[in-house]
Amino acid sequence: MTKILYFLLFLIIFLIALVFSLLNLDPVKIYFYKGHGIELPLALVLTLELLAGVVIGYSVRLLRYMKLSSECNRLRKELALAEQEIETMEADLE
Secondary structure, three states, X not given: OHHHHHHHHHHHHHHHHHHHHHHOOOXXXXXXXXXXXXXXXXXXXXXXXXXXXXXXXXXXXHHHHHHHHHHHHHHHHHHHHXXXXXXXXXXXXX
């Protein structure tokens, strides 16, 4: 049931994006350096901006994940050492 809902949601968003793209085919000029630029359809420019935002967002998320993963590994090692120390102390008490 949820797969159908996700598909319907995707289809609705896709159709809205398609209509938006078809309504915004006017060319816009993008300048990169002092008078040097290219003309592209507005829909393409907006799509490229969206993709750049997604790439940047996922890059930041990946960096955060890598940092948390490293911290998790460090804490696991610390826990293993603490457990080993507890076992050693318990063995000394017996």
